[in-house]
Amino acid sequence: MRQTFKFKDEQDLAGFVRERVDPIFITGGQTRGVDLEYDRIDMTGISGIVDYEPGALTMVAKAGTTLQHIEEVLKAEGQQLAFEPTTLNNTLGTSGDSTIGGVFATNASGPRRIQAGAARDFLLGVRYVDGLGNVIKNGGRVMKNVTGYDVVKLIAGSWGTLGLLSEVSFKVLPMPVAQATLVISGIDTDVAVDVMTSTLNTAFDVNGVAFDIAEQRAYVRLEGFEKSVKYRTKSLIEILGTQSDIIVYEDSESANLWSNIRTLSAISSQSGDLWKISVRPTDGPKLVQRLALVSGIMDWSGGLIWTKLEAGKAARDILGEFQGHAVNLSAKTGLKFSNTNSALTYLHGAIRNKFDPKGIFNPGLMG
Amino acid sequence: MEMPAPDQFTLSRKTEIVARLRAALSADVVIDDPAETKAYECDALSAYRCPPLAVVLPHSTEEVVIALKICNEMNVPVVPRGAGTSLAGGALPTADSVIIGVARMNDVLECDYKNRVIRVQTGRTNLSVTGAVEEDEFFYAPDPSSQLACAIAGNIAMNSGGAHCLKYGVTSNNLMGVKLVTMQGDILDIGGSHLDADGLDLLGVICGSEGQLGIVTEATLRILHKPEGALPVLMGFDSNEVAGACVSDIIRAGVLPVAIEFMDRPCIRATEAFAGAGYPDCEALLIVEVEGSDLEIEEQLDKILDIAKTHNPVELRRASDAAEAGRIWLGRKSAFGAMGQINDYMCLDGTIPVSQLPYVLRRISELSAEFGLDVGNVFHAGDGNMHPLILYNANKEGDLEKCEAFGAEILKLCVEVGGCLTGEHGVGIEKRDLMSVQFSALDLEAQMKIKDVFDPKWLLNAAKVFPLDVTQSRRDGCPQ
Numbered sequence: 001m002r003q004t005f006k007f008k009d010e011q012d013l014a015g016f017v018r019e020r021v022d023p024i025f026i027t028g029g030q031t032r033g034v035d036l037e038y039d040r041i042d043m044t045g046i047s048g049i050v051d052y053e054p055g056a057l058t059m060v061a062k063a064g065t066t067l068q069h070i071e072e073v074l075k076a077e078g079q080q081l082a083f084e085p086t087t088l089n090n091t092l093g094t095s096g097d098s099t100i101g102g103v104f105a106t107n108a109s110g111p112r113r114i115q116a117g118a119a120r121d122f123l124l125g126v127r128y129v130d131g132l133g134n135v136i137k138n139g140g141r142v143m144k145n146v147t148g149y150d151v152v153k154l155i156a157g158s159w160g161t162l163g164l165l166s167e168v169s170f171k172v173l174p175m176p177v178a179q180a181t182l183v184i185s186g187i188d189t190d191v192a193v194d195v196m197t198s199t200l201n202t203a204f205d206v207n208g209v210a211f212d213i214a215e216q217r218a219y220v221r222l223e224g225f226e227k228s229v230k231y232r233t234k235s236l237i238e239i240l241g242t243q244s245d246i247i248v249y250e251d252s253e254s255a256n257l258w259s260n261i262r263t264l265s266a267i268s269s270q271s272g273d274l275w276k277i278s279v280r281p282t283d284g285p286k287l288v289q290r291l292a293l294v295s296g297i298m299d300w301s302g303g304l305i306w307t308k309l310e311a312g313k314a315a316r317d318i319l320g321e322f323q324g325h326a327v328n329l330s331a332k333t334g335l336k337f338s339n340t341n342s343a344l345t346y347l348h349g350a351i352r353n354k355f356d357p358k359g360i361f362n363p364g365l366m367g
Numbered sequence: 368m369e370m371p372a373p374d375q376f377t378l379s380r381k382t383e384i385v386a387r388l389r390a391a392l393s394a395d396v397v398i399d400d401p402a403e404t405k406a407y408e409c410d411a412l413s414a415y416r417c418p419p420l421a422v423v424l425p426h427s428t429e430e431v432v433i434a435l436k437i438c439n440e441m442n443v444p445v446v447p448r449g450a451g452t453s454l455a456g457g458a459l460p461t462a463d464s465v466i467i468g469v470a471r472m473n474d475v476l477e478c479d480y481k482n483r484v485i486r487v488q489t490g491r492t493n494l495s496v497t498g499a500v501e502e503d504e505f506f507y508a509p510d511p512s513s514q515l516a517c518a519i520a521g522n523i524a525m526n527s528g529g530a531h532c533l534k535y536g537v538t539s540n541n542l543m544g545v546k547l548v549t550m551q552g553d554i555l556d557i558g559g560s561h562l563d564a565d566g567l568d569l570l571g572v573i574c575g576s577e578g579q580l581g582i583v584t585e586a587t588l589r590i591l592h593k594p595e596g597a598l599p600v601l602m603g604f605d606s607n608e609v610a611g612a613c614v615s616d617i618i619r620a621g622v623l624p625v626a627i628e629f630m631d632r633p634c635i636r637a638t639e640a641f642a643g644a645g646y647p648d649c650e651a652l653l654i655v656e657v658e659g660s661d662l663e664i665e666e667q668l669d670k671i672l673d674i675a676k677t678h679n680p681v682e683l684r685r686a687s688d689a690a691e692a693g694r695i696w697l698g699r700k701s702a703f704g705a706m707g708q709i710n711d712y713m714c715l716d717g718t719i720p721v722s723q724l725p726y727v728l729r730r731i732s733e734l735s736a737e738f739g740l741d742v743g744n745v746f747h748a749g750d751g752n753m754h755p756l757i758l759y760n761a762n763k764e765g766d767l768e769k770c771e772a773f774g775a776e777i778l779k780l781c782v783e784v785g786g787c788l789t790g791e792h793g794v795g796i797e798k799r800d801l802m803s804v805q806f807s808a809l810d811l812e813a814q815m816k817i818k819d820v821f822d823p824k825w826l827l828n829a830a831k832v833f834p835l836d837v838t839q840s841r842r843d844g845c846p847q
Contacts, residue, residue, distance in 0.1 A: 053720060054618075054619050055721060055722065056618070056720050056722055056751065057618060058720070077619070078621055107568075114562075117536060117540050118562070118563055120568060120571060121539075121540045134809045136809055137806070137807075138810065138813070138814070140786065141785060142719065142720060142751050142752075142785070142786050142787055142790070143533075143718070143751065143752075144537065144747070144750045144752040145718055145790060146528075146537075146575050146791055147787040147789050147794060147798070147805055148805075148810075148832065149575065149576050149817055150539065150571055150572055150574065150575045151817070152571075153570075153571020153574075154567060154817070156568060156571070157563070157564060157567070157568050158568070174622070174623060176621075177621065197482070197483075200483070201480060201481070201483065201592045202592055203504075203593060203594050203595045203660075205594075225666050225667070225670075227662060227663070227666050228663040231660060231663065232660075235660075278561045278562055278563055278565075280479075280560035281482050282482055300562060303482075303561055323559050323560065324559070324561040324565075325561070325563075325565030337565050341556070343553045344555060344569070347569060347820060347821070348566050348567050348569075350820040351816075351817060351820050354816040354817070354819065354820060355813075366566055
């Protein structure tokens with residue numbers, strides 16, 4: 001019988017880990033597809049915003065605080081998480097609210113990552129419980145900090161395998177007052193990547209470039225103050241030329257488009273495993289062709305492919321000769337990574353063993 | 368600042384070590400003539416010097432591998448070196464160490480605009496990375512003040528920042544991949560032209576590890592298209608509190624300037640005497656720069672000036688062209704030189720939460736009176752990264768020690784208010800012994816365990832970053 005353990009604070013959690021000898025599955029909002037067959041730690045009990053300084057663009061929150069709550073509090077001050085965390089509930093068929101700890105533990109970055117940076121780039125400091133039950137801190141709550149090793153980045157995206165995040169501090173950014181999206185229709189993946197890279201490589205601060213494979217439609221987003229967005233929209237249309245079929249969506253219409261991209265609504269009702277494939281943008285079309293994809297989202301200027309594939313595929317087979325990585329987010333029994341370098345594999349294992357010598361945190365995950 | 372005593376056995380084997388390196392590497396790579404190694408005795412923290420055992424300046428990654436394998440086999444400590452511009456003593460050698468410098472490896476290997484990356488050898492200077500792409504309107508964003516001289520290798524080791532990182536981030540946010548040679552001589556390719564890590568984010572921890580995990584010989588860096596233009600505005604205020612409140616209000620209003628620089632009265636006066644930039648004689652001065660087209664700059668500067676006006680500024684000066692912008696930046700850019708004219712100085716680098724600015728400046732001026740040493744403050748106010756410049760006389764006995772003690776008090780103050788010891792210069796030897804102020808023994812142990820994995824014998828730059836007493840047993844070769 002699987003047990004679930006929930007804790008009221010970090011000390012409580014640390015005490016449990018000190019005594020624990022058996023493997024344990026760590027969960028935040030359970031919005032990801034992973035489900036390991038061990039007893040479970042539910043992190044949602046350790047929650048609450050600890051500190052928020054809008055004038056310094058920083059927030060500190062306990063790891064179990066829901067993403068929804070944090071986004072509401074930020075919105076009241078006209079601020080936001082600029083890395084636009086992905087929300088995959090609809091696509092993975094999961095329910096629940098993402099926690100901020102889960103967002104950083106999975107480095108869940110959305111469309112704006114291409115311009116603003118990933119979740120890991122916004123994470124300033126962590127408190128975590130290591131595999132022996134020690135409470136450790138690293139980083140802080142200031143934007144510039146090179147004091148000691150950047151364990152913060154190592155923990156971000158480690159899926160709970162190095163430590164249990166109990167508190168995170170992170171940078172936030174102003175929410176833009178206006179936005180517009182250029183929608184370019186009737187183009188194939190090659191043209192789409194040309195459109196995306198050429199608009200991104202301008203002075204116009206494009207911060208979202210995605211392509212819907214089935215719809216054959218590319219989206220190019222601009223955000224900022226009103227006059228500026230209008231000016232840049234006009235400038236981009238001039239660059240793209242009149243031969244393209246371009247429609248401009250403004251403000252709420254534009255926001256809805258990107259909300260759909262962030263939640264992968266284009267492929268949410270399809271069956272199969274959800275794959276996240278990161279390659280260099282110009283390799284994107286070749287990979288789409290090799291996998292014979294008829295649907296999916298190419299985000300990050302073509303460098304990130306979200307698609308559903310029939311179950312049973314291996315990451316290495318998907319990538320083929322392309323540099324990058326592929327992850328199956330539907331795999332219940334653990335994410336496998338595509339790395340094949342033995343020295344790197346050794347380092348991963350050795351670091352994990354240093355942080356969690358008993359091997360109790362999410363065994364099997366990130367193998 | 369104390370350094371560990373050199374290992375006598377290693378010193379006694381100098382001839383043998385140098386001979387093995389010479390036999391394995393090209394003719395001009397190994398330097399051991401004391402006259403020639405003199406240039407490598409120190410970095411930009413020049414108060415501390417020590418001649419190394421030898422200096423190795425490889426031409427390729429393969430030569431780095433050979434040199435590291437020999438040093439690892441013979442248990443010789445290695446100090447990696449970029450351009451030697453560290454203000455924290457990051458490249459300071461010990462007498463029993465071999466310096467491996469990447470200065471000769473400075474080629475551009477690949478320039479890929481479509482994917483927005485450039486791949487370079489890490490001996491290349493920061494500014495010449497931008498130099499390689501600026502004809503095509505691109506640039507590399509991190510811009511440390513030493514960018515004309517500093518090498519990408521050192522930028523990665525220290526996770527360097529700069530004046531414009533409020534918008535563009537620091538090195539870590541612009542580094543996409545590295546070729547790293549470990550102490551054992553293994554070559555690791557981590558990251559590349561694609562985004563984010565496969566598995567653990569090793570790139571994230573390598574960046575900022577101060578040359579303790581390996582030697583980075585190649586780097587894939589993100590390059591960006593230049594903005595259409597940029598213009599600054601200068602504002603003077605009657606008090607530090609008001610200037611601090613103005614910074615906070617600008618940020619809250621949703622404007623994201625590329626830089627917000629702050630200078631206090633001692634610094635303003637020194638730079639006026641030195642550069643004559645025409646700065647007002649006031650308590651606090653801000654330079655705020657925004658980017659975009661003419662229209663966008665106007666829109667942002669209007670908002671910023673409206674906010675500034677609510678804080679009763681004693682001076683508001685808006686640049687309307689490049690020449691005026693240059694005059695506004697002139698004083699700020701010559702601030703360090705100006706302070707150097709008055710006396711020797713030590714430049715600190717602590718970061719504080721922006722809201723603590725007025726309190727910290729007040730405390731610094733109280734401490735200045737207590738220690739009897741003058742201090743000027745110039746810093747990146749948008750991100751709270753302070754640069755107090757403490758003036759002292761290097762020729763006066765005891766002044767350096769007094770200056771260091773004063774500096775330590777300021778850094779403790781930064782930690783006390785929720786900040787950190789170093790925002791962009793790194794720990795090196797300079798802040799090494801203060802690490803216990805910011806971190807518990809367990810916090811430090813967690814970091815050192817990462818070094819145990821990469822460099823089990825603790826041969827790479829081992830006398831840096833962590834307090835010497837904390838690393839003693841590891842440096843002495845006790846297995847962990």
